[in-house]
Structures are given as C-alpha cells and as structure tokens.
C-alpha cells in the first residue's frame with residue numbers, strides 16, 4: 001500500500017465503515033475482482049487469504065467471508081503427500097482449482113502455476129495460465145519469481161489475465177535456496193526491493209512476500225502501490241495468507257513457525273474416526289434410527 005493510501009486510512013474520516021463495500025465480511029454476492037482488492041487496499045483495509053484445495057472446504061471459507069482463495073501448489077505437501085511443491089502438475093492444479101471455483105460464490109480464486117509450467121518462458125506461461133482461466137474458471141494465477149519472471153507476468157497481464165506475484169522464499173526453488181529467510185543483509189534486501197518493483201512494473205495486481213524480515217516487508221509495502229500479501233513477513237503487509245491445513249491444525253508433522261493454529265482438526269477427526277471404529281467393533285453402530293426395515 002502506498003503512503004497515499006496510508007494517509008487515507010488515518011484521515012479524519014477514518015477508514016470506510018461501509019461493510020457492504022468491505023472485502024472481508026462484505027455483503028456483495030457477486031464474485032470479488034482485482035478492482036475490489038485494489039479499492040479495499042486503497043481504503044486501508046487489511047484482508048485475509050487462505051489456501052483451499054476442494055469444493056467443500058472452499059464453501060466453508062466462502063461462507064466465512066474469506067475474500068480471496070489460493071489453490072496453492074502447497075497441495076503437493078498437504079493433500080498429495082509429496083515432500084515439496086516441485087512435483088505438482090498442471091493437471092493436479094487444474095482439477096482442484098475447478099473444484100474450488102465450484103465451491104465458491106463470492107471469493108476470487110487464484111491458482112498457483114506449478115513448477116515447470118512457466119519457467120520455459122512467457123509463451124509457456126500464457127498457455128498454462130489460459131488453461132486455468134478457461135478450464136478451471138479461476139480469476140487469476142500466481143507464479144514465483146521477481147525480476148526473473150517479469151516477462152511472463154507482462155505477457156499474461158497483456159493477455160488479460162490478472163497475476164499475483166510471489167517473491168522472497170519461493171518454495172519451487174527449494175533445491176537451490178532451501179527454506180531460509182530471504183532478504184537478510186543489505187544486498188539481499190536491495191534484490192527483494194528490485195524484485196518487488198519488477199513485478200509491479202510488469203503489471204502484477206498483488207505480490208506475496210514469503211519468509212522475509214518484517215521491517216523489509218513493511219518497506220516493500222510502503223514502496224509499492226499494489227497490495228502485499230505476507231506469509232512469515234510480519235504485520236506490516238496489506239494482506240496475510242496461510243496454508244489452511246496449518247491454520248486449522250490438520251497438517252501432519254512440522255509446520256512453519258509463522259503459522260498460527262486456530263483449531264485442532266487433526267484431533268477432532270482422529271477422535272471421530274476412533275469413536276466410529278469403537279462403535280462398529282462394539283456393535284452399537286448402526287442403531288435403530290440408522291436402520292431400514
């Protein structure tokens with residue numbers, strides 16, 4: 001968010017209180033667009049984004065008022081059982097993106113372009129992004145990389161496809177960069193700022209900042225006019241995103257330190273499965289009310 005927008009936010013009138021216009025919890029029943037996102041950010045509203053990978057979960061988040069849903073390639077880790085996001089394919093993203101679109105009425109659905117679907121160049125990026133727009137019905141795509149991806153972003157935007165960029169830790173490059181905090185030190189910080197400006201200049205409507213120091217994320221947010229979406233980037237970004245299975249305590253094993261767990265669905269699901277199993281073994285399920293004669 002620009003300084004101008006920050007000044008709007010702290011102007012005597014204060015931020016907009018018209019909840020029908022608000023991005024989160026707004027009353028509009030039409031689908032949210034990139035224009036709504038830009039307008040909300042200009043009004044100084046912070047907004048939430050969650051990942052979703054199926055129609056049922058997406059409908060829960062849609063009814064909860066989550067305005068933007070990301071069909072993340074983190075589906076590789078959490079839903080498909082891969083070690084990293086690297087093996088995720090276009091077919092997997094396309095299928096689950098279509099499900100999330102079917103499960104939502106109001107949210108803007110953004111699909112990750114998976115590793116290998118845009119690195120060959122802008123033409124490959126356009127072919128694969130077009131497939132997700134036409135076949136899955138998403139409203140935007142996301143791809144990783146700053147300066148290195150600016151040509152891809154530019155061609156997609158010229159073709160009328162809204163693009164969310166993703167810089168800082170870019171998990172598709174795990175084999176080269178690991179999962180370390182990015183942008184530490186003066187040189188790395190300058191590179192992150194160049195990456196942020198490059199994706200804005202290329203026409204991205206928003207940019208994810210993953211695992212960067214909070215002070216740097218806040219500086220990027222002040223510098224850009226497009227919204228920044230933080231994950232492990234502190235409280236100074238315009239929006240926040242989390243992998244939903246981390247947020248609800250469903251992910252097995254280790255989760256990143258930047259995650260906050262708002263529920264323990266792993267416990268709830270496990271307890272339900274055990275109770276069902278105990279009742280089957282004990283002969284108390286099914287009971288009379290579950291039985292036909």
Ligand SMILES: Nc1nc(=O)c2c([nH]1)NC[C@@H]1CN(c3ccc(C(=O)N[C@@H](CCC(=O)O)C(=O)O)cc3)CN21
Pocket residue numbers: 073074077078085169171179180181211243246251255256257258
């Ligand atoms: N379940 C899940 N949650 C995520 O947030 C997520 C995925 N999967 N898969 C794709 C990427 C990979 N992500 C990761 C993975 C590991 C760390 C991690 O281990 N971070 C260390 C900090 C390392 C440092 O200090 O430099 C940590 O302790 O959190 C962070 C982000 C974020 N994304």
Ligand SMILES: CC(C)C(=O)C(=O)O
Pocket residue numbers: 051070071072073074075112166208210231241242243
């Ligand atoms: C964590 C977010 C930004 C993401 O790219 C994903 O879920 O794949």
Ligand SMILES: [Mg+2]
Pocket residue numbers: 072073074085112
């Ligand atoms: Mg991703």
